[in-house]
Amino acid sequence: MRSDLTKAPMGLKMAAGAGLLFMHIPLAFIVLYAFTTEEKSYQFPPPGLTTRWFAVAWERQDIWNAVGLSLQVAAIATAIALILGTLAAAALSRANFFGREAISLLLVLPIALPGIITGISLRAAFHLGEIPYSFWTIVLGHATFCIVVVYNNAIARFRRLSPSLVEASMDLGADAFQTFRYVVLPQIGTALLAGGMLAFALSFDEVIVTTFTAGQQQTLPIWMLSELVRPRQRPVTNVVAVLVIAVTILPILAAYYLTREGEATSGSGK
Amino acid sequence: MTAPIPAVRFRGVARHYGSVRAVDGVDLDIAPGEFFAMLGPSGSGKTTCLRLIAGFDQPTAGHIEIFGEAVEGVPAYRRPVNTVFQDYALFPHMSVLENVCYGLMVRGLARNKRETLGRDALDMVKLAGMAGRKPGELSGGQRQRVALARALVVRPKVLLLDEPLGALDLKLREEMQSELKQLQRALGLSFVFVTHDQGEALSMADRVAVFCDGRIMQVGLPEDIYARPSTRFVASFVGSSNVIEAAAVAKWLGKARVASLKAEKISLLGKNEAAPDAAIVVEGAVAQSLYQGPVKRIELVLDDGTRLVAAVPSDATACPEQGARVRASFPRTALHLMEDA
Amino acid sequence: MTAEPLSISEPRDGWLRRASDVLMRRQGLYLLLLLVPPLLWLGIVYLGSLFALLAESFFAIDEFSGVIVREPTLKTYGDLLQPANLDIIIRTVSVAAIVTVLAALLAFPIAYYAARYARGRTKALFYLAVMMPLWSSYLVKVYAWKLLLAKEGAIGWFMERLGAAPLLDAFLAIPTIGGPSLSVSYAGMVLVFLYLWLPFMVLPIQAALERVPASLIEASGDLGATPGQTFRSVILPLAFPGVIAGSIFTFSLTLGDYIVPQIVGPSSLILGQVVYAQQGLAGNMPLAAAFSVVPVVIMAVFLTAAKRMGAFDAL
Numbered sequence: 019m020r021s022d023l024t025k026a027p028m029g030l031k032m033a034a035g036a037g038l039l040f041m042h043i044p045l046a047f048i049v050l051y052a053f054t055t056e057e058k059s060y061q062f063p064p065p066g067l068t069t070r071w072f073a074v075a076w077e078r079q080d081i082w083n084a085v086g087l088s089l090q091v092a093a094i095a096t097a098i099a100l101i102l103g104t105l106a107a108a109a110l111s112r113a114n115f116f117g118r119e120a121i122s123l124l125l126v127l128p129i130a131l132p133g134i135i136t137g138i139s140l141r142a143a144f145h146l147g148e149i150p151y152s153f154w155t156i157v158l159g160h161a162t163f164c165i166v167v168v169y170n171n172a173i174a175r176f177r178r179l180s181p182s183l184v185e186a187s188m189d190l191g192a193d194a195f196q197t198f199r200y201v202v203l204p205q206i207g208t209a210l211l212a213g214g215m216l217a218f219a220l221s222f223d224e225v226i227v228t229t230f231t232a233g234q235q236q237t238l239p240i241w242m243l244s245e246l247v248r249p250r251q252r253p254v255t256n257v258v259a260v261l262v263i264a265v266t267i268l269p270i271l272a273a274y275y276l277t278r279e280g281e282a283t284s285g286s287g288k
Numbered sequence: 289m290t291a292p293i294p295a296v297r298f299r300g301v302a303r304h305y306g307s308v309r310a311v312d313g314v315d316l317d318i319a320p321g322e323f324f325a326m327l328g329p330s331g332s333g334k335t336t337c338l339r340l341i342a343g344f345d346q347p348t349a350g351h352i353e354i355f356g357e358a359v360e361g362v363p364a365y366r367r368p369v370n371t372v373f374q375d376y377a378l379f380p381h382m383s384v385l386e387n388v389c390y391g392l393m394v395r396g397l398a399r400n401k402r403e404t405l406g407r408d409a410l411d412m413v414k415l416a417g418m419a420g421r422k423p424g425e426l427s428g429g430q431r432q433r434v435a436l437a438r439a440l441v442v443r444p445k446v447l448l449l450d451e452p453l454g455a456l457d458l459k460l461r462e463e464m465q466s467e468l469k470q471l472q473r474a475l476g477l478s479f480v481f482v483t484h485d486q487g488e489a490l491s492m493a494d495r496v497a498v499f500c501d502g503r504i505m506q507v508g509l510p511e512d513i514y515a516r517p518s519t520r521f522v523a524s525f526v527g528s529s530n531v532i533e534a535a536a537v538a539k540w541l542g543k544a545r546v547a548s549l550k551a552e553k554i555s556l557l558g559k560n561e562a563a564p565d566a567a568i569v570v571e572g573a574v575a576q577s578l579y580q581g582p583v584k585r586i587e588l589v590l591d592d593g594t595r596l597v598a599a600v601p602s603d604a605t606a607c608p609e610q611g612a613r614v615r616a617s618f619p620r621t622a623l624h625l626m627e628d629a
Numbered sequence: 630m631t632a633e634p635l636s637i638s639e640p641r642d643g644w645l646r647r648a649s650d651v652l653m654r655r656q657g658l659y660l661l662l663l664l665v666p667p668l669l670w671l672g673i674v675y676l677g678s679l680f681a682l683l684a685e686s687f688f689a690i691d692e693f694s695g696v697i698v699r700e701p702t703l704k705t706y707g708d709l710l711q712p713a714n715l716d717i718i719i720r721t722v723s724v725a726a727i728v729t730v731l732a733a734l735l736a737f738p739i740a741y742y743a744a745r746y747a748r749g750r751t752k753a754l755f756y757l758a759v760m761m762p763l764w765s766s767y768l769v770k771v772y773a774w775k776l777l778l779a780k781e782g783a784i785g786w787f788m789e790r791l792g793a794a795p796l797l798d799a800f801l802a803i804p805t806i807g808g809p810s811l812s813v814s815y816a817g818m819v820l821v822f823l824y825l826w827l828p829f830m831v832l833p834i835q836a837a838l839e840r841v842p843a844s845l846i847e848a849s850g851d852l853g854a855t856p857g858q859t860f861r862s863v864i865l866p867l868a869f870p871g872v873i874a875g876s877i878f879t880f881s882l883t884l885g886d887y888i889v890p891q892i893v894g895p896s897s898l899i900l901g902q903v904v905y906a907q908q909g910l911a912g913n914m915p916l917a918a919a920f921s922v923v924p925v926v927i928m929a930v931f932l933t934a935a936k937r938m939g940a941f942d943a944l
Contacts, residue, residue, distance in 0.1 A: 030746075033738035038755075040735075041762045041827060044773035047783060051776055063786065102667040109663035121664070124671055131925065132885020134901050138908060138921050139678035142685045145914055162675050165667065185344050186377035188364040190391035190442060193649035200394070204381045223766045225888065229905070242768045246775065246892050259769040266766050274760065363653040 052256040071253040084241040092221035095160035099217045103168030111176035128163045137230030151233025159231040164217035171213030175206045212276040215269035223266050293356040295320045295446050295478035301350030303336050310336045312502035323472050323479045325489035328499030334482045338448050343367045370444035374451045376435040378423035384434050385419035391442035409437035429460045449481035486526045498522050516624050523548040536594050540568050545625045553622035554598035563617040571615050574608045686918035705915040721900035725883035728822045729876045736830035744838035759828045774821045818894040822883050830875035837871025873935050884924040
């Protein structure tokens with residue numbers, strides 16, 4: 019829908035611009051506050067600027083532990099999600115079968131229902147089953163919603179895959195496994211990469227479900243949460259926040275470009 | 289002398305999807321080295337039959353053999369059959385050469401060996417310089433040639449073509465028609481192709497099978513299908529045939545059977561012109577007269593109500609206007625009795 | 630090239646090839662192999678947990694011993710209906726509703742501009758601009774607002790420079806919405822929620838607006854409607870499913886959030902916080918479970934209503 023003849027009214031432009039600014043300015047402030055010299059409060063404007071908090075953050079062992087745990091959980095949850103999500107997408111992109119709609123719904127629930135529900139359900143289950151909290155309980159929660167993210171990316175790509183490509187491959191002598199390796203995988207590769215990166219970023223950033231499944235351990239977001247509630251060195255928290263922004267935005271941007279490119283270059287036959 | 293083993297043999301083949309009978313009892317023999325056309329409207333079962341030969345689908349009943357070997361349960365990758373798809377199905381992430389060499393690669397051929405064979409195949413379809421390009425950079429006609437090369441390089445015993453020329457414009461289509469024909473002659477392979485375009489089928493094929501509702505109505509040489517259709521359906525689908533009801537035929541020939549009559553066999557008689565011997569003469573009024581280039585299409589309504597369409601050369605002397613009364617004649621032998629009621 | 634048979638015509642017949650034969654022949658088996666691993670996981674881990682939650686909600690805690698009695702009873706649900714608890718539920722739903730309405734109002738101009746006037750590069754830029762905050766860290770965003778809203782933070786400073794400090798104090802003095810500081814008030818909380826969920830509202834509305842064919846708008850003008858009338862009678866109704874779709878997200882996300890109220894909110898509790906508190910220190914898992922069922926039921930009702938209004942086509 020385009021309004022080719024009319025230029026946008028000024029009021030609309032300003033409203034839209036203001037809205038966009040609203041969305042981005044707070045992040046700019048975080049970056050600013052990472053350099054402030056004031057340690058005890060959120061004074062604005064910052065009394066002075068310094069980079070020493072970056073060094074301080076580097077020294078803090080609790081931050082490193084949290085980062086390590088977050089990376090490990092994200093890596094394993096993403097790996098599990100890639101396998102299970104792709105399998106599910108391969109199955110559901112094909113012809114109709116009994117129970118297909120129900121399974122589709124199941125694959126959307128972990129993200130459709132609020133995180134607190136997932137979190138407390140897992141907790142209830144651990145409670146009933148008397149399962150102790152550990153690294154694996156965290157992974158259990160993360161992998162579940164990561165599967166949904168990978169599935170969504172994979173199935174969108176699978177649906178665009180022309181069935182005649184698979185038939186052509188088999189026609190020329192490739193069995194099911196060769197076809198997957200030479201024809202299907204290259205076609206869905208970028209979608210899997212994008213889904214994996216999104217899942218990684220989501221897991222790295224996840225806090226709500228994790229607070230219910232982590233027991234005593236601290237992933238980076240949990241560390242941040244405890245700092246927010248009971249601050250120690252505020253600028254250090256900001257430094258970590260800047261780190262988190264970088265780590266989560268980069269894979270997401272990359273995933274975005276990957277899925278865009280895929281659309282532009284795909285095109286079999288006609 | 290024993291007949292050679294047919295390239296493809298269907299016996300009582302059926303393919304049902306629930307209550308839909310896509311293929312409903314088909315018997316077929318395709319000879320080795322034959323250019324065979326499967327002609328019919330969409331939904332007639334011709335494409336399904338092609339897929340059954342290729343192995344993308346399994347029959348629900350009946351028996352299929354390829355060069356004497358039963359192919360029940362044999363997956364597509366084990367059959368000595370290759371397909372040129374309607375949408376060409378070129379692998380977009382591979383270059384043209386890689387596409388063509390794909391079948392050789394999955395068979396484990398060494399790289400230099402398969403590239404040599406691949407380039408030979410590209411030469412054969414006149415695409416020698418395109419080896420490094422990607423399918424997305426090619427035109428429709430070029431993609432089709434790549435699909436052809438890719439299918440032929442692995443030396444199939446039967447080549448299947450699914451509406452191969454549908455997406456091409458007229459000029460290109462005619463070019464490809466003669467090229468395909470030459471290729472098939474040179475290679476001596478059996479070609480089986482599916483089309484809904486009767487002109488294409490008649491000009492390329494050695495034999496044509498006309499499909500309707502999952503069954504074969506008639507199989508034969510193009511001239512036979514054209515001039516001597518055996519059923520109403522074939523008569524109306526192939527060429528411009530008039531279908532004459534039994535009552536009128538009884539009057540003319542004494543036999544009460546439905547007959548077909550080719551439009552070009554009907555000539556208009558001048559005012560006092562005598563009809564040639566052994567011709568049937570009819571009288572009627574001109575309902576419509578359409579100029580179509582080499583011929584004029586003239587719709588006549590005879591006195592007994594029968595409608596006839598005549599295809600008369602445009603430079604013929606008799607030039608009737610709408611509503612004018614005319615006399616027309618056609619040879620007795622032009623009436624071909626058909627099998628339906 | 631002649632048609633001699635290829636010297637190497639059949640590929641090697643390994644066990645993989647034979648496995649492939651079996652899978653080709655039995656499509657059902659193939660499907661099963663694909664589906665079993667993910668379904669096992671989701672079924673056991675996710676569905677299993679949901680059932681555990683439901684089960685817990687039917688248990689009750691023995692008030693004296695603090696031990697959870699594992700016998701089915703409706704007592705815990707009864708506890709939900711106590712005025713204090715009911716209050717919490719109503720409060721949470723109200724906040725979610727307010728956030729949703731405000732988000733729709735704020736998102737519409739952005740979505741409208743992006744759908745109607747942006748094209749080519751500006752459009753991609755807009756899309757990216759909306760998506761980026763969506764994907765950047767949730768906690769960082771909440772934290773950023775805490776910085777801004779704090780009494781000594783940027784907003785306070787800004788207000789002072791503008792000479793509007795008394796205005797801010799007056800605002801904070803309003804009962805219920807206000808509080809000691811923006812960062813400990815309902816107003817601040819709603820603001821943060823707005824910030825967090827705005828992209829979720831913009832994207833579906835933009836998608837719905839883009840689906841309105843330009844020819845409809847031209848036809849409306851052609852038939853004599855003013856731009857205002859066209860907007861009200863043609864564009865708005867067609868964009869509505871997008872608004873509903875966005876509302877699903879904002880409502881659901883607000884209902885379940887307990888971190889934002891904790892960091893930027895007044896002391897009175899919101900549903901998520903109660904859930905967290907009850908299952909934590911209070912050890913009253915059944916009550917926490919019962920409380921959790923409430924948003925699920927609310928969302929189920931919302932989703933069915935939304936489906937009937939055609940919101941799912943806009944997703």
